[in-house]
Amino acid sequence: MVKQSFPPVLPTLPRILILGSLPGDLSLAQQQYYAHPQNRFWKVLFRLFEKDFSPDYGARMRLLHTHGIALWDVCASAIRPGSMDTAITDVIPNAIDRLLTENPSIQSVFFNGQKAQKLFDKHFHKEEHLHYITLPSTSPANAQFSLDRLIQHWQIIKG
Numbered sequence: 001m002v003k004q005s006f007p008p009v010l011p012t013l014p015r016i017l018i019l020g021s022l023p024g025d026l027s028l029a030q031q032q033y034y035a036h037p038q039n040r041f042w043k044v045l046f047r048l049f050e051k052d053f054s055p056d057y058g059a060r061m062r063l064l065h066t067h068g069i070a071l072w073d074v075c076a077s078a079i080r081p082g083s084m085d086t087a088i089t090d091v092i093p094n095a096i097d098r099l100l101t102e103n104p105s106i107q108s109v110f111f112n113g114q115k116a117q118k119l120f121d122k123h124f125h126k127e128e129h130l131h132y133i134t135l136p137s138t139s140p141a142n143a144q145f146s147l148d149r150l151i152q153h154w155q156i157i158k159g
Contacts, residue, residue, distance in 0.1 A: 001079045001080070001081055002077055002078070002079055002090075003022055003023070003028060003075075003077065003078060003079075003080050004028075004076065004077045005022055005023055005072070005073040005075055005076055005077070005094060006023060006031070006033065006072075006073070008070055008071065008072035008094075008099060009033065009061060009064050009065075009069075009070060009071040009072070010070050010099075010103070011064060011065035011066075011068055011069065011070065012065075013068060013103075013105040014068050014069065014070035014103055014105055014106050015068035015069075015105060015106065015107055015108070015159075016068065016069055016070065016106060016107065016108045016109070016110060016157055017069075017070040017071075017072065017096075017099070017100070017103075017106050017108070017109045017110070018069060018070070018071050018072075018109075018110045018111075018112055018157070019072055019073065019074050019096070019109060019110070019111050019112065019116045019120060020033075020034075020071075020072075020073045020074070020112045020113070020116050021073060021074055021075060021085045021088060021112075021113065021115045021116045021119055022073050022074075022075040022078050022080060022085070022088060023035075023073065024036055024039075024083030025082065025083045026083070032057050033060075033071055034138070036083075036140065038140035039138055039139055039140060040138040040140075040147055040150055041112065041138040042054075042060055043147060044138055044147070044150050044151055044154050045060075045063060045064075045069075045154075046063065047147075047151050048151060048154060048155065048157065048158060049063060049066075049067060049158075051063060068105075069157070070099070070103065070106065072094055072096065072099065073094060073116075074091075074093055074094060074096065074116050074119040074120050074123070075088065075091050075092070075093060075094065075119060076092045076093055076094040076095075077091075077092045078090055078091045078092065084141065085113070085115035085137075085139070085141075086115075088115070088119070091119060091122075091123070093119070093123040093124070096120070096124060097124055100127065100130070106130070107130065107131065108130065108131040108132075108133065108157075109130055109131070109132050109133070110133050110134075110135055110156075110157055111132070111133070111134045111135060112135060112137055112138055113134070113135070113136065113137025113138075113139060113142065114134055114137070115137070116134075117132075117134040133156060135153055135154055135156070135157075136149075136150055136153050136154075138150060
């Protein structure tokens with residue numbers, strides 16, 4: 001029931017940080033961020049940056065690095081039966097404050113969904129020099145947002 005997150009994806013001189021809550025079961029099994037085929041995270045990013053979608057994890061990592069996007073989760077570990085964010089308890093947060101201090105090139109923090117933002121707010125204070133924006137979750141549980149509607153909201157990460 002205790003689940004652990006992955007190390008951050010950290011390009012050279014990242015300009016933004018995208019924070020999720022905690023990897024889901026399929027992501028944990030595959031050791032890949034957003035591995036569930038119904039999660040729209042990668043589809044959104046590939047469309048935003050006008051690239052052909054790739055299921056290859058290496059191509060996905062290159063997309064993040066090319067665009068200066070760091071990726072991590074708020075939870076270093078937590079108890080969560082299944083993959084639903086609503087079931088997360090007993091959170092031990094990642095060292096996001098240290099990551100931000102060690103990477104002063106990061107100007108904006110984007111939360112992939114309200115749960116990530118609420119977990120962050122519970123464990124950290126927001127730095128005045130950073131922009132914090134909560135985006136609609138790319139999770140399949142957020143069925144009220146179509147892919148096109150997600151892309152409209154996520155456009156802001158392009159700067």
